Amino acid sequence: MARFKRTIYLHMKTLEEARAVWKEAVGECRTAVERIPTDEALGRVTAEPVTARLSVPHYHGAAMDGFAVKASDTFGASDVRPLRLEVGRRAFPVDTGDPMPEGTDAVVMIEHAEKVDDSTIEIRQAAFPWQHVRKVGEDIVAGELLLPQQHRLRPADLGAMLAAGVPDVPVYSLPRVWIQPTGTELVPAREAARAQPGQIVEFNGTVIASLVRENGGVPMLQDVVPDDYESLLDAVRRAAACPAHVIVLNAGSSAGSEDYTVSLLKELGTLLVHGVAMMPGKPVLLGLIGSKPFIGLPGYPVSAIMAFEQFVRPLLHWMQGLPDPADPTVEAVLGRKMPSKLGLEEFVRVILGRVQGRLVAMPLQRGAGVITSLTRADALLRIPQDVEGINEGEPVRVRLLRSEDALEHTLIMIGSHDNTVDVLASELKSRDARLHLSSSNVGSLGGLLAVRRGQAHFAGSHLLDPETGQYNRRYVERYLKGTPVRLVRLTRRRQGFLVAPGNPKKIRGIEDLFRDDVRFVNRQAGSGTRILLDYELERAGRTPDGIIGYDWEEYTHMAVAVNVLSGTADCGMAIYAAAKALGLDFIPVCEECYDLIIPEACWDDPKIRLLLEVIRSDRFRQRVEALGGYDPSESGTVAGVWDGTTWRESRVVSRES
Amino acid sequence: MARFKRTIYLHMKTLEEARAVWKEAVGECRTAVERIPTDEALGRVTAEPVTARLSVPHYHGAAMDGFAVKASDTFGASDVRPLRLEVGRRAFPVDTGDPMPEGTDAVVMIEHAEKVDDSTIEIRQAAFPWQHVRKVGEDIVAGELLLPQQHRLRPADLGAMLAAGVPDVPVYSLPRVWIQPTGTELVPAREAARAQPGQIVEFNGTVIASLVRENGGVPMLQDVVPDDYESLLDAVRRAAACPAHVIVLNAGSSAGSEDYTVSLLKELGTLLVHGVAMMPGKPVLLGLIGSKPFIGLPGYPVSAIMAFEQFVRPLLHWMQGLPDPADPTVEAVLGRKMPSKLGLEEFVRVILGRVQGRLVAMPLQRGAGVITSLTRADALLRIPQDVEGINEGEPVRVRLLRSEDALEHTLIMIGSHDNTVDVLASELKSRDARLHLSSSNVGSLGGLLAVRRGQAHFAGSHLLDPETGQYNRRYVERYLKGTPVRLVRLTRRRQGFLVAPGNPKKIRGIEDLFRDDVRFVNRQAGSGTRILLDYELERAGRTPDGIIGYDWEEYTHMAVAVNVLSGTADCGMAIYAAAKALGLDFIPVCEECYDLIIPEACWDDPKIRLLLEVIRSDRFRQRVEALGGYDPSESGTVAGVWDGTTWRESRVVSRES
Structure with a gap:
């Protein structure tokens, strides 16, 4: 029985308040000072000023x-x-x-x-x-300051110390971080393939341990403990007694785990902050167990990482006497309106690239559970708590997750996603290791609009015009008036019926959908696949009447596939990749065209030239073919040249240009 | 007997040529691919695209x-x-x-x-x-591309892979680098204190090993081998036979070592490049031993590091399939004219800070042996080979050696150096870990001129006016017309006679310099110390006639001290720190004032406020006193307020303001 009351953040703090409380409480924490051999001190932080013992040179x-x-x-x-x-x-x-x-x-x-x-x-x-x-002392004079305290040692620093007769150096110990994943529902990552519904693969521990390592700490990653009060209490007691400097608990997502953590903090130490007005990351807990800093990180991976960045990362710096980490930022133009809740500091993952001279930031998915929103992000946009949202086209300052130089080598693709785009990304990278393809999947029409607004190097689209049976051209005419583009075929792909393995209901085509024993699952009205199904029905001279489940709408290829896999439907229409992902059988129904829409303004960009070279290569076509469900025979042909007003047909279906 | 012919760089290449030859020869070298557990893969580089095996979530x-x-x-x-x-x-x-x-x-x-x-x-x-x-697959759909190949793995990437059922990942092996220091004259760093004249402390090995580590490689640092052909040949043969991917020889500086390396490359492999038109770093050697890249790095530490950056560092990236490393650069204004040789690519170490709104780059010493020119540098200025030099005030693009954010917390001091400035730097840092004091030592007058040109937050100066016995004021009047500044006393410091330990000649004061058995060593005309000596002679009513060695001029405090230590002189005048550095006795003669000259335009800069707070603190005065040779009783007093035309005497000798 679910509880009828949620944990209430009675004293939820703003991010700024929480950071101030935290700095006040643990900002002066330092690890012990240890003296280590100079030649092993790379990356360590001096605890005292280092003075030269010998002059360099020591003779003329x-x-x-x-x-x-x-x-x-x-x-x-x-x-x-x-x-x-x-x-x-x-x-x-x-x-x-x-x-x-x-x-x-x-x-x-x-x-x-x-x-x-x-x-x-x-x-x-x-x-x-x-x-x-x-001359003696030309480089270093005995007694002079070589390096200040609180200085992170670089290779040349070690050389200077050794030259000046300093064989060992006092540095702060590396902060040790006890990482305790909790959660009854967790299964170890190595058993991921056996996870049942309701079971969650444990990977936050590895992510947190890696973050600790990246920030100069030593992770002490523990085995998962279940979400019950006694187990948690026991784990935290062991952490408090061991030589760890910091305790991190990664809360289970199950009900109660947060309450347990609050209770045990109150029992064993001091609760400083319970809940921070940030998103993702709200359910963070800060406290002290004795004098040891304690952080309860949320269960959702993106929340855990964001809360880590705000609270654990600076702590690891402070403990070695370093200032707050400062991250490089750049100014960009926001590519899509982002509403945001007042009173909540929001961190939005964005892709970022230079399109027609402007740096454009395009938001990715917001879900705190969507870890790929971080792996795919180029930057983070922080929306302050006193801002209700940011309009499209407004300048924003974003924190870089890649190097600034990398942005110049980033291709921005917006639109519908297809697995062949992955192949494209991979092939581009193998030709030029600097090249990076960042994509935002907002559907075909969203891609066209992004091209119109100059926010993408190209869009991916598969919009059928049922009247002509042609792809994309009618939509270009309608939405890209005044914006010259070229249509380049990326591939043809098969759409078909997904059925259980072995095709127990012996479904062979459109006609079978009308059988009494076949339950169909449909895609939502307006989706490319739905348009395609309706088109095929019309071509077959049929109306949807009589198809059981025609009104049952799902929103993604995968959702259709899952319903077929679980047996709640016998059949649904989707691309081959969805069938392959879940091991379903696939009955091809028709082919559709997936095109790239490339603005004329980007056509001569060397990155686009390379893109075209890749699409037209045999290697690309072979790899696409190997995916199954694709026909790349037309890949790279120009399917239309649009000057903003009319089509210039002469250029159509040319593989050169 | 010295050779009468130097090694001739018959085919010396420009840096650009050499890099092209190198990339052509070894740009496609890759280490072997190994499959490692995902949770140990932080920072490693994928050798293949990584695709999801499971969907995430795997259930609704x-x-x-x-x-x-x-x-x-x-x-x-x-x-x-x-x-x-x-x-x-x-x-x-x-x-x-x-x-x-x-x-x-x-x-x-x-x-x-x-x-x-x-x-x-x-x-x-x-x-x-x-x-x-x-929903199923909301984050990740089985079969889709998770990460491209040639991608350096970050914490969130590991999480995404584990979640998607990817327990191990193919990555490039870490490149192993055989580092062979050579040189008959080298002594190990731990024996630095026992080094005799002509012996050089070995520390390049540690520096190179640290550079390898920083760039993702595994150093294999070897013991020193002597500079003879057989020993070198044997060492390189062992390197070629072992599992190292790269061989680095760090040439001894003794004659012949370079020729030996050329010969052994010709005997065991291929010589690709012999000498590069860059400075520092010219004597670099590039070649192949079998298929293993071989780099002969120069002996001088700065040369070795610069050559490493140009040739070893990119190689370590290429070997893991990564693009050339790209370093952040910023635009700054050059603070001092830098002549440079045509046909030579020069790398100048500079300090860098924002003064009155402009980023100013001030060159440090150029010597390839001066490793502190690197430890103290904030950035590197590259002067292309087709440029004869850069004028003061010209915009230059410099490569950052510190973070861009750190520049905003950098105080630039130009002028005369004194050990109390080291204390200042250290105290500033302990109050605000972000604060960094970068100093360029160009003498007192150089400091005044830098202030006039708006290139420093403050200058350090100890210029005596013999007519008035006052410090710095007359020089401010002469050189800072129109530039309002305040003089703040940093400290008084003692100048005195340096004599051998135990003062065997019983020297007690000025009068003893006129004795027949006392050989004096002087400072050069125009130096502050020389002015001071002449002033003291005049006050004593004497002329220099009769001082043996009055015409013998040295250029630094330390050079004076070394002559006394070696017995070539019985006495010289210098500051106490020089005596202390070499263990000499010190006979105080007089005190001088060392002042900071702070432009009015910087007076309200929070960094300068903190600086004054430090100078006026008891802790600073205690630390300065502990150095010996200083009287900090007036530290922090304002010794003059100059409005650009006249002194406003009311403000003089106040510790507040």
Whole structure:
């Protein structure tokens, strides 16, 4: 029986308040100082200023191969009055690094010394004092500050310390983080394939451990404990007693786990913050167990990562005496209106690329459970809590998740998704490792609109015009007036009926949908697949009357497939990939065209040229063919050249251009 | 006997040529592909595209706590027409993550369900289909591309793979780099204190190993081998036979080592490049031993690091299928004219900070042996080979060695150096870990000129006016007309005579310099210390006549100290720190003032406020006192307020303001 009351965030804090409370409580926490060998100190943070014990160089040495001389002996030497010096008495052969013989203060380079005989050289230019000599302390003087405290050591720093006679260095210990995943419903990742409905694959532990590692900490990842109070209490007691510096509990998503955590914080320590007005990440808990910082991270992966970034990451920096981490940001133009709840700080994952000169940020899915919204994101957009939303076209400052340079090599694709786009991404990357394809899946029409607004390098679309049986052209005419584009066929793909393995109901085509023993599951009105089904019905001279389940609408290919797999439907229409993903049988019904719509303004972009090269390659077609369900024979042909007003048919169906 | 001919770079290449040759020869080298557990793959690079094996979620699940219902059952529910549902028949209690009971397609949140009795709930709002339901494949669909090949794995990537049933992942092996230091003159770093003149402390090996580690490689650091052909040949043969992917030889600086390397490359493999027109880093050697890339790095540490960056670093990226590393750059204004040799690509280490709104880059020392030019640098300025130099004030693009954010927290100090500035830097950092003091030591006058040109947040100066006995004021009047500044006393410091330990010649003051048995060593004319000595002589009513060695000029405090230590002089004048560094005795002669000159335009900068707070703190004065040789009793007093035309004396010697 579900509880009738939810955990109430009585004292929910704004993100700013929560961060202030946290900094006040644990901002001065430092790990112990340890002295380690200098040559093992890369990336560690100095706990004290480092001063030189020796001078570098520690002797006056020759900086060139040649002859050490006393500069004043050479005054007056010139081309017209060459000067001879006796080797061994007034000129001493030296190699780079040799100590300067007593009484000498300059080196004449070997190129500038002419050999007269074995014991005499001649020079034609005076040496000035200390010429080509590395003097004592020229680099480092004993006693001087080499490096400040709270400094993260880089390779050259280690070199300077070793040179200056500093064989070991006091640094902060690496912060150790106890990571405790909890949840009765969790199954280990290695058993993912056996997970039952209601069971969730445990992977947050690995993600959190990796985040700890990235931020200079040492993760102590524990086995999952079930979501009951005694188990949690026992786990946190062990964490408190062990040498970990920080305790992270990753709450189960089941009811009660949050309440348990609140209770145990109250029992064993201090509760500082319960709930933060941020999204994702709201259910975060902050507290102290004794003097150890404690963080309860939410169960949804994106929430857990966002809360980690706000609270655990700075803590790991503070513990080593480092300032708050600062992340690079850039200014971009928002590609789609983003409403946002007042009073909630929102972190939106966006893709980001330079399209026609402007950096465009296009929001990805918002769900806190959608981890691919992070793996696919190029940047994070933070919508402050006092903002109700941001309009399309407004400038926004986003935090980069990739390097700024990488943005220049990012292709932005918006529209309908198809698995061949994955192949495209992979082939592009293997031709130019810098190239990255970022895509936002908002459906075919959304892609056309993005092209119209100059927000994408290209769109992916498969819109059938039932009147002509043609793909995309009618929609280009309607939505891209004044925007010249070219249609490039990416592939033809098969749509068909998904049926249980072995096709127990022996479904063979459209006619079978009208049988009494066949329950159909449909796609929602307006979807490309629904348009296609209705088109095929019409071509067969039929109306939908008599199809059981025609009114039962699902919103994705996969949802259709799942209904067939679970047996709630006998048949549904979808692409081959959905059948393949769930191991269903596939009965081809028809083929549709999936085209790329490339704005004329991007046509000469070298990234687009490479894209076309890839699409037209044999390798691409072979890989697409191997996916099953595709016919790439027309891949790369230009299916239409639209000048903004009319089609220029001459260019149609050319594989070159 | 020195050779009379230097190694000749018969085929020396430009940096661009050398990089092209290198990329052509080794750009396609890849390490072997290995399959490793996903949870250990952080930071590794995928060798193949990764596709999902399972869909995520793998079942339709509740996304909220509440009641699972069939949406169509709820249509019509409203405030005026509440709807009752029987629990267990038309409404099923679910917690977040629970699988959706068969026939249900929406979740009513617990907050929106009113309990009527134990078996009935009432709702006042219709549910729409799939409301608060996480559908199968909403995040990931089995078979779709999760990550492209040649992708460096981040924490969220590992999570996505584990969730999608990918327990292991094919990645490129980490490139192993054999690092062979060579040089007969090298002593291990742990024996640095015992190094004799002519011996050089080995630390390049550690620096190179750290650079390898930073770039994702595994260093195999070897013991030093002497600079003879047989030893080198043997070492390289062993490297070629072992599982290392790359061989790096760090040449000794002694004569011949470079020739040896050329010969052994010709004997065992292929010589590709001998010498590159870059500085530092010219004597780099590139080749192949069998199919293994071989790099001979120069002996000077800065040269070795620069050559590493140009040739080893990209190689380590290529070997894992990654593109060339791209480093963040910013545009700055060059603070000092930099002449540069035509035909030579020069890398100048600069300090960098934002002064009065402009990013200013100020060059540090150029010597390839000066490793502190790298540890102290904020950025690198690359002067192309076809440029003869860059004028002061010209815009330049520099490569950041610190984060862009860090620049906003950098204080730029230009002028004379003093050890108390080190204390200042350290105290600033302990008050605000973000704060960084970058200093360029160009002498007192250089500091004044930098302030005039708006290139420094403040200058350090100790210029005595012999006519008035005052410090700095006369020079401000002369050089800072129209530039309002304030003089803030940093400290008084003692100058005195350096003598051998135990003061064997019993030197007590100025009068002793005139003794026949005392050999003096002087500082160069124009230096602050020389002005000070002459001033003291005048005050004592003496002329320099009769001081043995008065004409013997050295250019630094340390050079004076070294002459005293080695016994070539009995006495010299310098600051206490120089005596302390070399363990000499110190006889105080007089005190001088070391002031900070702070432009009025920077006076209200929060960084300068903090600087003043530090200077005026007891802790700073205690630390300065502990150095010895300083009198910080006036530290922080304002010794003058200059409005660009006149002194406003009212403000003088105030510790506040």
